[in-house]
Amino acid sequence: xxxxxxxxxxxxxxxxxxxxxxxxxxxxxxxxxxxxxxxxxxxxxxxxxxxxxxxxxxxxxxxxxxxxxxxxxxxxxxxxxxxxxxxxxxxxxxxxxxxxxxxxxxxxxxxxxxxxxxxxxxxxxxxxxxxxxxxxxxxxxxxxxxxxxxxxxxxxxxxxxxxxxxxxxxxxxxxxxxxxxxxxxxxxxxxxxxxxxxxxxxxxxxxxxxxxxxxxxxxxxxxxxxxxxxxxxxxxxxxxxxxxxxxxxxxxxxxxxxxxxxxxxxxxxxxxxxxxxxxxxxxxxxxxxxxxxxxxxxxxxxxxxxxxxxxxxxxxxxxxxxxxxxxxxxxxxxxxxxxxxxxxxxxxxxxxxxxxxxxxxxxxxxxxxxxxxxxx
Numbered sequence: 001x002x003x004x005x006x007x008x009x010x011x012x013x014x015x016x017x018x019x020x021x022x023x024x025x026x027x028x029x030x031x032x033x034x035x036x037x038x039x040x041x042x043x044x045x046x047x048x049x050x051x052x053x054x055x056x057x058x059x060x061x062x063x064x065x066x067x068x069x070x071x072x073x074x075x076x077x078x079x080x081x082x083x084x085x086x087x088x089x090x091x092x093x094x095x096x097x098x099x100x101x102x103x104x105x106x107x108x109x110x111x112x113x114x115x116x117x118x119x120x121x122x123x124x125x126x127x128x129x130x131x132x133x134x135x136x137x138x139x140x141x142x143x144x145x146x147x148x149x150x151x152x153x154x155x156x157x158x159x160x161x162x163x164x165x166x167x168x169x170x171x172x173x174x175x176x177x178x179x180x181x182x183x184x185x186x187x188x189x190x191x192x193x194x195x196x197x198x199x200x201x202x203x204x205x206x207x208x209x210x211x212x213x214x215x216x217x218x219x220x221x222x223x224x225x226x227x228x229x230x231x232x233x234x235x236x237x238x239x240x241x242x243x244x245x246x247x248x249x250x251x252x253x254x255x256x257x258x259x260x261x262x263x264x265x266x267x268x269x270x271x272x273x274x275x276x277x278x279x280x281x282x283x284x285x286x287x288x289x290x291x292x293x294x295x296x297x298x299x300x301x302x303x304x305x306x307x308x309x310x311x312x313x314x315x316x317x318x319x320x321x322x323x324x325x326x327x328x329x330x331x332x333x334x335x336x337x338x339x340x341x342x343x344x345x346x347x348x349x350x351x352x353x354x355x356x357x358x359x360x361x362x363x364x365x366x367x368x369x370x371x372x373x374x375x376x
Contacts, residue, residue, distance in 0.1 A: 001074055001076065002025075002072060002074050002088050003025045003027055003053065004023045004024060004025040004120070004155075005022065005024075005090055005092040005120055005122075006090060006120025007090040007091055007092070008090075008091060008118060008120070009090075009092045009093075010094075010095055011094050011121075011124070012096065012101075012124070013094055013096070013125075014124060016126045017062060017124060017125070017126050018061065018162065019059050019061045019062070020059070020124050020160075021168075022057075022059075022060065023056075023158060024037045024056040024074070025053045025153050025156060026053065026054045026074050026076070026088070026153070027053065027149065027152055028052065028076050028078075029078060031078045032052070032054070032077070032078050033050060033078065034049070034077050035048065035076045036075045037056050037058070037073065037074050037075075038072075038073045039065065039072050040065070040070055040071055041073070046058045053152060053153040053154065062094065067094050068093060068094065069093050070093065070094060071089055071091050071092075072089065073087065074088045097123060097125050098115075102279070104278040104279045105127065106127065106279070107125050107137035107189070108139070108279065108281065108282075109139060110278065110280060111233060111280075112233070112280060113229050113232060113233020113236060116141035116185060119141055119142055119183070120141065122138070122139070122141075123137070124159070129191075129200070131200075132193060132195050132196045132200065134161075134163075134191065135191045135196050136190040136191065137159075137189050138157045138159050138187075138189075139185055140157055140186050141185050142155045142173075142184050142185075143178065143184075144178035144179060145174075145176050150175055151176060153175070154175065154250070155172070155184075155186055156170065156172050157170070157171045157186055158170045159188055159189075159190040161220065161255070166255040167220060167254065168254050168255060169188065169190055169251065170250075170252040170254075171186065171188050171224055171249060171251055172249065172250040172251075172252075173186050173226060173249050176246075177226065177239060177247045183228070183230075184229075185226070186224075186225075186226055187225040187226070187273070188222065188223065189282070190221070191220060191221055193221065194221055196221075197221045197313065198282060202281070202282070202283055202284070205284035206269055206284040206313075207269065207288045207289060209289065209317075210267050210317055213265065213318060214317060214318060215316070216256045216257070216258060216316045216317060217256065217257040217258075218256045218257050219253065219317075220253070220315070221313055222253065222314045223271060223282060223312075223313040224308065224313075224314065225238060225273050225282065226238065226239035226311060227273060238272070238311055239311065241293075241311060244310070245309055248308055249307070249308040250307055250308075251306050252303060252304070252305045253305075253316055254302060255302055256302045256304060257302065258299070258302075258318065262319060262320060263318065265318070266291065266294045266306045266314055267289040267290065267314070267315055268289065268291070268294055268308070269284065269288070269312055270310065271311065271313050272284075293309040293310040294310075294314070295307045304316050
């Protein structure tokens with residue numbers, strides 16, 4: 001039932017990170033009323049969710065849980081013949097990223113499929129770009145959804161700004177982008193400037209930022225790539241973007257401050273994942289920013305949500321004020337969305353009634369801790 005973390009996964013988390021986010025997700029029957037998660041038998045749930053895929057984002061400092069083996073537990077309350085409680089567990093390990101896996105020190109594993117050799121293995125690190133700021137890098141390995149019957153649970157990566165955790169990006173990739181026999185690595189990079197995300201030298205290869213627009217206050221540049229292999233990583237390519245038409249990537253950017261009377265746009269600049277004897281790196285492809293392949297779904301309460309059908313670097317911009325031209329005031333789903341027209345974000349998941357909460361609490365208290373060992 002638990003889809004993240006996968007049983008046996010290793011999470012390589014840099015001690016330089018102030019904190020990291022562990023997505024907890026699960027696949028559960030349609031009759032599920034609520035799912036609650038705990039880690040290492042803590043008396044209080046990390047969080048609960050009543051909406052598939054039952055996602056809870058657990059933010060912790062690396063030292064809070066500590067290096068070594070851990071156990072995630074999920075407790076689901078189902079509406080069958082009376083409320084029924086079902087539990088599941090997944091063992092995972094926290095470890096520091098080996099220095100030998102990032103010899104070029106760009107934050108990306110030099111050989112992503114070797115460093116993240118098992119589905120669910122994850123990598124999160126921070127790189128200081130001298131004179132510019134902090135680059136946050138995340139990567140996670142995954143298989144097609146049919147392999148473990150997880151078609152309905154996307155792969156999730158959440159990266160936060162180094163010192164302002166409210167400014168973050170969440171990337172959700174449908175597992176159906178992969179075909180049977182393929183393994184993928186989702187690669188995400190986050191930073192306040194192109195020079196931070198790609199380095200000062202690589203940043204010169206990008207075209208000028210959109211004319212007449214400005215980066216939304218609190219906005220960041222988010223690089224999203226998916227690598228695919230069929231031979232364990234001996235060779236790999238970027239995912240064919242044509243597959244994203246039926247299975248778009250969902251990007252959520254939070255911590256934004258919109259200017260009144262402006263229209264919001266999510267721009268993309270195409271990138272290309274390359275490699276040499278030192279490792280993997282990303283360069284600009286083409287010379288223009290565009291809104292092609294981006295569909296904004298929601299703008300409100302400091303958040304922008306969009307579906308993506310390209311692998312690129314993305315950034316949120318805003319344009320002008322009232323009366324700037326056609327398109328302002330349109331509803332979400334258009335490429336540009338006016339602040340005045342955008343509905344507020346929907347409220348968080350409901351906890352359910354008291355009986356459900358008591359059922360969950362009781363199940364959590366009686367769930368035994370097993371000596372689960374993650375892959376060494």
